[in-house]
Amino acid sequence: MKLHLTAPANTLLEENIQITGSKSETNRSLLLQALFPNLRIENISNSDDAQVMQKGLKITDGVVDIHHAGTAMRFLTSYFASQEGKNVTLTGSQRMTERPIKVLVDALKDLGAEISYEKNQGYPPINIKGKKLTVNQVSLPANISSQYISSLLLTAPSLENGLELELVGKITSVPYIKMTLALLSQIGLENSFEGQIIKVAPKKVVDDITLIVESDWSSASYFYSIIALADVGSSITLSAYKQDSLQGDSVLAKIYTQLGVETVFGSNTVELKKIKEAEIDSLNVDLADAPDIAQTISVTCFGLGIGCHLTGLHTLKIKETDRLEALNTELSKLGAPISVTDRDLTLFPSENINSGVSIDTYNDHRMAMAFAPLALKTDLFINDAEVVSKSYPDFWMDLKQLQIGVDEVG
Template sequence: MDILLNILADKKINEKITISGSKSESNRLLILQKLFPEITIENLSDSDDSVHMQHALSTKEELVDIGHAGTAMRFLTSYFAVNDGRETVLTGSHRMQNRPIEILVNALRDLGAEITYEDKEGYPPIRIKGKKITKDKVQINGNVSSQYISSLLLIASKLENGLEIELIGKITSVPYINMTLSLLTQLGIENTFEGNLIKVHPKKNIAKQIVVVESDWSSASYFYSIAASLAIGSTIQLSAYKRESLQGDSCLAEIYQHFGVTTTFGDHFITLKKEKECNKEVLEIDLKNAPDIAQTIAVTCFSESIACNLTGLHTLKIKETDRLVALEDELTKLGANISVTNESLQLEKSTEIKENIAIKTYNDHRMAMAFAPLALKVPLKILDAEVVTKSYQKFWDDMQQIGIQIKEVKR
């Protein structure tokens, strides 16, 4: 499905939007719920990724296909590795079969897991023969995707002797590691994170409890981007959020002050308000702890005629697409002067935005959603717009509620 987005007639709005539970929290909790059935989850994410995760955890088939769901691929690799007596072939989409899994597989093999590659060395599909694991120490690079580390942490308390992970070198995406550890703590699973060592103690059972998933901050980023382009005095209320968030992307509240957008925390909601015009010439920010919002910020800077230098983006090379190259290609089509490296993005101040450009999404939900707020400036087309369901089922409905006109068009 391709759609045409048209600009708002009135740039001053006051709207309320409810956003589904965090995909990151939901997928962690789904694994933990399978290990500890005492858990009840509320406000679960309705994303495709979480649907794939639920299906994979409930099926008894040997072949488990998780489509584009990278989080599910990584978390399930460890889960099936300790599912004693079960043999599983874990696979996914064509893109998933070209996203590396070797670092996690090697760490699990070091612990004694039995995992082999069905096709290309280092990539899915992988065959996993579940077994009891008794080793309790492993090393893994600290600058890899935090999902590899979280994958090990999620199963750690079910290992006979718990698990000690030594992170080698510089550690990136710390908030996502802390999110996993905070959920373990919330469930009563003892753990420590000191220096480069993480230790999770074994736990056989936990107390019955209900866990309410906070709404997704990554999804909130697109409304921050919209708010930056609105008339002064506009407000957007988003629920359900909390001040003390486990999600690294909650740094949005601080970052978007640079664009004149303030955040007020209420009782399980936040209110974004366009307070003033942005007078910043260049935005320089290290996003190593929140790389998923890089696309949104880059597009906002382009939209608001602000130069930016974004760093800490090395993990974007192995997402649904090479997000840095995709950003460079699509922003260039719109008239941007942009350059990228393997871990950074530099954007010069723009003077105009080209109209009616067709934005490719590369099977990447965040490409579609990050570019949508540009409709407040110029009409544009989003190709394969249904890709947003990977993380945000109601995205286009919510865009229409904001006032953006959407029309399905033929390519």
């Protein structure tokens, strides 16, 4: 599906939008519910990834195809490895078979897991024969994707002797690790995070508890971008959000103050208000703890005609696509002066935005949604726009609610 996006007749915006539950929190909660079936979950994400996770957790034997869902691949690897008697082959899309899993598999093997590669060493598909894991000490490089770390931590309470995980080197994506540990704490699972060592105690049963999933801050990022590009005085109210969020991407509230956007927290809501035009020439941010918002921020800055220097982006190379190279290619099409390395992105200030450009999405939901706010500045096309269903199926409908033109073409 190819969409043509055009600016609303009035770029002074005012709207209320309900956003589905966080994909990150949902998938963590679903895995915990599989280990402790008496848990209840509310406000589950309606994303493809969450549906794939739910379906995968119900399978005990045979092929588990998680398509493009990287989180499900990492989380289910640890889950199945620790489930005695289960025998599955975990696979996914072509891109998923190019995304490394070796670091996690090696750690699980150190714990006693039985996992083998079906094709290429270090990459899915993998065959997993679930067994009781009794070894309780393992180490991981600290600068890898937090999903590897969270995968082990979520499964840890069900292990015979719990888990002591040592992180070697400089730790990145700390908020996502803390989100995982906070969820464990919410359901009464003992854990600690001191220095480089994380410990999770074993437990067989938890109390009857309802986990309420906060709405997704990554999804909120696109509305921060829209407000930043809209007229002063515009506002969008989003629900359901909380000020003491577990999600690392909630750092958006602080970052976008530099781009003229004020965040006002209400009861279960957050209001985004454009209070002034950006007064900086360039935005410099280390996104090691929140790399998923790099696409949104770089596109916002381009739309505002300012530069940015974003660092801490080394994990973007192994996402749904190589997001740094994808940003380089697509922003260049629009006329952006940009350069990238394997861990950072530099955009130089420019007033020029090419019109009528078709943005390729590379099977990456965030590419489609990050570029969409530019509709306030120029006509553009989004190729394979249905990819947003991975995390935010209602995205295009919500854009129409803002009177942004969203028309299918071709």
